[in-house]
Amino acid sequence: MSPADRFQSIANSPVGGRITRTLGLPTPPILERHEPGKPVVSGPVLLGGAHGGRLTEPAREVLRSIGAHILDSPAAASGGEDPDLSAIVFDASGIDGVERLKALYEFFHPVVRALRRSGRVVVLTTPPAEADSPDEAIAQRAIEGFVRSVGKEVGSRGSTAQTLQVARGGEPGLESTLRFLLSARSAYVSGQVIRVEATEAADVVVPEDWDAPLAGRVVAVTGASRGIGESIATVLARDGAEVLCVDIPAAGEALSAVANRIGGSSLQLDVTDSQAPARLADHVAERHGRLDGLVHNAGITRDKTLGRMSEDQWDAVLDVNLASQTRLNRELFERELIGAGGRLVSVSSVSGIAGNRGQSNYATSKAGIIGMVGALAPMLRERGATINAVAPGFIETAMTAAMPLAVREGGRRTNSLVQGGQPVDVAETIGWLASPASTAVNGNVVRVCGQALIGA
Amino acid sequence: MNASTRRPAAILGGNRIPFARQNGAYAEASNQDMLTAALDGLVSRFGLRDATLGEVAAGAVLKKSRDFNMTRESVLGSALAADTPAYDVQQACGTGLETTIHVANKVALGQIECGVAGGVDTTSDAPIEVNEDLRRLLLDLNKAKSVPERMRLLTRLRPGQIVPLIPRNEEPRTGLSMGEHQAISTKRWGIGREEQDEHTVRSHQRLAAAYDRGFLDDLMTPFLGLERDQNLRPDSTMEKLAKLRPVFGEGPDATMTAANSTPLTDGASTVLVASEEWAEERSLPVLAHLVDAETGAVDFVHGGDDLLGAPLYAVPRLLARNGLELGDFDFYEIHEAFASQVLMTLKAWEDPAFCSEQLGLEAPFGSIDLDRLNVNGSSLATGHPFAATGGRIVATLAKLLAERGSGRGLISICAAGGQGVTAILERPA
Numbered sequence: 001m002s003p004a005d006r007f008q009s010i011a012n013s014p015v016g017g018r019i020t021r022t023l024g025l026p027t028p029p030i031l032e033r034h035e036p037g038k039p040v041v042s043g044p045v046l047l048g049g050a051h052g053g054r055l056t057e058p059a060r061e062v063l064r065s066i067g068a069h070i071l072d073s074p075a076a077a078s079g080g081e082d083p084d085l086s087a088i089v090f091d092a093s094g095i096d097g098v099e100r101l102k103a104l105y106e107f108f109h110p111v112v113r114a115l116r117r118s119g120r121v122v123v124l125t126t127p128p129a130e131a132d133s134p135d136e137a138i139a140q141r142a143i144e145g146f147v148r149s150v151g152k153e154v155g156s157r158g159s160t161a162q163t164l165q166v167a168r169g170g171e172p173g174l175e176s177t178l179r180f181l182l183s184a185r186s187a188y189v190s191g192q193v194i195r196v197e198a199t200e201a202a203d204v205v206v207p208e209d210w211d212a213p214l215a216g217r218v219v220a221v222t223g224a225s226r227g228i229g230e231s232i233a234t235v236l237a238r239d240g241a242e243v244l245c246v247d248i249p250a251a252g253e254a255l256s257a258v259a260n261r262i263g264g265s266s267l268q269l270d271v272t273d274s275q276a277p278a279r280l281a282d283h284v285a286e287r288h289g290r291l292d293g294l295v296h297n298a299g300i301t302r303d304k305t306l307g308r309m310s311e312d313q314w315d316a317v318l319d320v321n322l323a324s325q326t327r328l329n330r331e332l333f334e335r336e337l338i339g340a341g342g343r344l345v346s347v348s349s350v351s352g353i354a355g356n357r358g359q360s361n362y363a364t365s366k367a368g369i370i371g372m373v374g375a376l377a378p379m380l381r382e383r384g385a386t387i388n389a390v391a392p393g394f395i396e397t398a399m400t401a402a403m404p405l406a407v408r409e410g411g412r413r414t415n416s417l418v419q420g421g422q423p424v425d426v427a428e429t430i431g432w433l434a435s436p437a438s439t440a441v442n443g444n445v446v447r448v449c450g451q452a453l454i455g456a
Numbered sequence: 457m458n459a460s461t462r463r464p465a466a467i468l469g470g471n472r473i474p475f476a477r478q479n480g481a482y483a484e485a486s487n488q489d490m491l492t493a494a495l496d497g498l499v500s501r502f503g504l505r506d507a508t509l510g511e512v513a514a515g516a517v518l519k520k521s522r523d524f525n526m527t528r529e530s531v532l533g534s535a536l537a538a539d540t541p542a543y544d545v546q547q548a549c550g551t552g553l554e555t556t557i558h559v560a561n562k563v564a565l566g567q568i569e570c571g572v573a574g575g576v577d578t579t580s581d582a583p584i585e586v587n588e589d590l591r592r593l594l595l596d597l598n599k600a601k602s603v604p605e606r607m608r609l610l611t612r613l614r615p616g617q618i619v620p621l622i623p624r625n626e627e628p629r630t631g632l633s634m635g636e637h638q639a640i641s642t643k644r645w646g647i648g649r650e651e652q653d654e655h656t657v658r659s660h661q662r663l664a665a666a667y668d669r670g671f672l673d674d675l676m677t678p679f680l681g682l683e684r685d686q687n688l689r690p691d692s693t694m695e696k697l698a699k700l701r702p703v704f705g706e707g708p709d710a711t712m713t714a715a716n717s718t719p720l721t722d723g724a725s726t727v728l729v730a731s732e733e734w735a736e737e738r739s740l741p742v743l744a745h746l747v748d749a750e751t752g753a754v755d756f757v758h759g760g761d762d763l764l765g766a767p768l769y770a771v772p773r774l775l776a777r778n779g780l781e782l783g784d785f786d787f788y789e790i791h792e793a794f795a796s797q798v799l800m801t802l803k804a805w806e807d808p809a810f811c812s813e814q815l816g817l818e819a820p821f822g823s824i825d826l827d828r829l830n831v832n833g834s835s836l837a838t839g840h841p842f843a844a845t846g847g848r849i850v851a852t853l854a855k856l857l858a859e860r861g862s863g864r865g866l867i868s869i870c871a872a873g874g875q876g877v878t879a880i881l882e883r884p885a
Contacts, residue, residue, distance in 0.1 A: 242503075245500075249670075249672075249673045249676075249678070249683070250678060250683045251678075252497070252676070252677040252678045252683075253493075253497075253677055253678045253679055253680075255500070256496055256497045256499075256500035256501075256677050257496070257500075259500035259503075259505075260496055260499055260500045260505050260535040263503075263505045263506070264500075264503065265500060265501065265502065265503035266497075266500035266501055267501075267674075268673045268674060268677070269673065270670075270673075273670060275670060279670075286739065286741045287503075287739050287740070287741075288739065289739070
């Protein structure tokens with residue numbers, strides 16, 4: 001567990017809560033998080049759709065697969081006294097014109113308040129670019145604004161809302177993403193637009209055990225000795241992966257402890273070293289034969305406003321956070337060590353989306369990762385592999401704990417969930433993207449930011 | 457031995473913690489702490505958590521009496537499976553190589569599939585014993601059956617008995633320290649100050665270069681915040697060393713300084729040894745094989761031999777048995793207890809009189825190309841936690857051979873008590 005959010009503890013205590021409410025302060029909700037063996041959803045799921053939608057039945061199949069109690073009518077949901085819905089799933093793909101957007105209001109208006117704490121709203125749409133008419137494209141795009149607003153309304157209760165764009169032909173690849181978004185694994189992901197691509201049913205890997213979707217897979221994680229990297233390694237190992245933990249030699253003591261704790265192995269490697277690509281590739285070839293996944297997490301900050309930034313500060317950040325990733329990728333591709341089914345996941349940042357004062361170097365590197373995802377996604381698709389990025393917002397780590405109070409509080413509270421995320425929230429998101437079942441998720445940049453205001 | 461009953465014993469790699477100077481970074485660490493850390497680093501490097509190994513053999517030269525089962529205790533505290541057996545070996549500075557030989561022999565004979573050899577020493581957290589008078593008295597007190605008897609015994613208590621017994625780097629049979637012994641040898645072999653200092657500077661420079669090219673990245677795991685050997689002086693120069701006063705030997709010909717002698721050091725090392733089959737099952741590349749070894753001793757008490765001269769005899773025997781000559785090696789690792797010990801060894805093997813009279817050879821044993829000797833530095837630069845040196849050298853040489861692709865290397869380690877442990881590592885083409 002990362003540094004504590006004391007305000008959250010106080011606001012959630014009986015006495016403290018009364019005080020904070022009197023003062024009109026928000027109460028940061030306690031978010032439910034995944035535990036092995038826990039069902040994807042514990043309560044009923046309301047499933048609905050606009051007339052003519054193509055995604056209701058595929059969604060129903062997934063809900064059946066997770067053993068959810070499915071409710072088909074809003075009346076059944078709003079009938080009770082207590083808010084009891086674990087999730088509301090709405091197929092909006094049938095909304096083919098602007099005037100039909102009202103279906104959103106009609107469906108959600110009576111039931112949205114029946115959503116329990118840490119509940120989930122998922123709205124399924126068609127990517128506007130695939131719309132059959134301009135009218136349909138406008139309507140499908142408009143839905144994003146609706147869902148983001150719902151996210152902001154339900155966030156104070158720890159609930160989230162996402163838009164899930166399913167390409168035509170993407171129906172068979174829906175399960176891993178819908179499971180993730182409905183589960184506690186996506187605790188700190190909200191207001192996102194996630195795209196599922198067209199895929200052949202035969203290409204979709206269905207894990208034997210959804211609690212160990214990474215069983216038998218070898219995944220390397222850079223920067224694995226502490227913080228978010230340590231959490232990523234831990235979650236991937238929990239999900240069954242054989243994890244190769246990589247970090248700089250100077251971090252070797254902590255790295256070794258992480259590898260032994262999760263039952264993985266360690267490799268002391270400075271990713272910026274000119275020999276690093278060859279060393280990693282040799283190690284992978286000799287010890288594992290291949291990599292099923294590579295998580296580029298190693299990153300540094302050297303914050304200074306541009307006029308005061310030294311050349312070294314610029315160079316170091318760009319090299320560690322971006323250039324080293326492209327070099328490692330190139331070597332691993334050339335030597336065919338990441339093959340069909342391979343999963344590349346890179347850690348970007350909300351700073352890379354929004355920019356940040358004093359972080360021109362860091363934001364450049366993190367925006368470059370978004371560029372890398374876009375540039376490599378088509379090539380990887382041809383190889384049957386994927387590349388995606390996560391963009392963390394304010395995550396509670398030793399780094400954020402060292403921030404000045406005002407800056408830290410500002411970062412923590414300016415999002416729909418009124419709190420910072422935990423490293424495990426980033427890790428769970430990467431676990432979903434690294435899963436063999438996520439064949440149809442390629443080229444996405446998913447923010448793990450509690451729907452932060454900045455860069456939204 | 458019948459070759460058909462033996463199989464190759466493979467060195468798969470090693471792990472050590474950086475060596476710290478006495479009362480430096482590991483001042484508060486015990487032998488068990490350091491050995492456990494070195495083991496855990498090895499476990500993570502090779503993905504061996506919860507693995508049951510054939511055995512772990514390690515030891516320490518300076519050991520507390522309560523550490524009677526030090527290696528086993530370290531295994532129990534490590535990430536290895538608790539049903540991995542372990543035992544301690546103690547052969548002075550030869551310990552780390554001797555344990556490697558033990559484990560390799562068991563692998564070669566098929567008695568075990570894999571094992572870890574190693575060693576550890578602390579000069580900071582050294583065992584201190586009560587002095588002999590007090591120890592006797594305490595034992596008698598323990599035996600006493602009545603209160604009056606105990607009271608009577610307590611009257612024997614004297615202030616002088618409080619003075620503890622601190623371990624000394626001293627040969628019990630001569631009363632001379634190892635440095636004092638080597639000062640005699642240095643003078644006898646005519647080893648000058650300048651050549652000792654040159655050798656020392658080279659050791660530091662070569663170790664610094666090895667760090668710079670990342671050679672130690674997969675041989676070492678930081679411990680207690682220490683990332684590199686604390687004794688390393690990358691900027692060491694002849695001029696700086698020339699300023700140091702001699703610490704061993706007497707008079708104007710004293711040449712041995714604190715720089716060209718190894719300092720007191722703390723640290724631990726481990727080596728992973730296995731059968732080829734075990735290595736292949738786990739997809740662990742083989743770096744080299746331990747081909748043969750020879751441990752010898754000399755009579756330095758009455759026979760006039762050099763205290764640290766045992767390898768001078770052991771290596772020629774080892775090579776003769778394997779049909780090899782001194783020039784048949786790509787790398788030589790001669791433990792730098794003192795720069796003069798290394799230089800004395802080279803000189804002896806080039807000396808016709810020594811080779812003929814002492815080794816019974818018709819011609820000098822041979823010369824060693826300095827470009828192949830201790831190419832990544834040795835104990836003068838890394839420091840020398842006695843029992844940990846063997847493991848450091850074995851892992852270093854095995855990796856050098858793996859980098860080269862094929863070749864042969866010689867290890868020679870001198871030890872207290874007039875002993876020497878030597879071995880041949882080989883990587884087939």
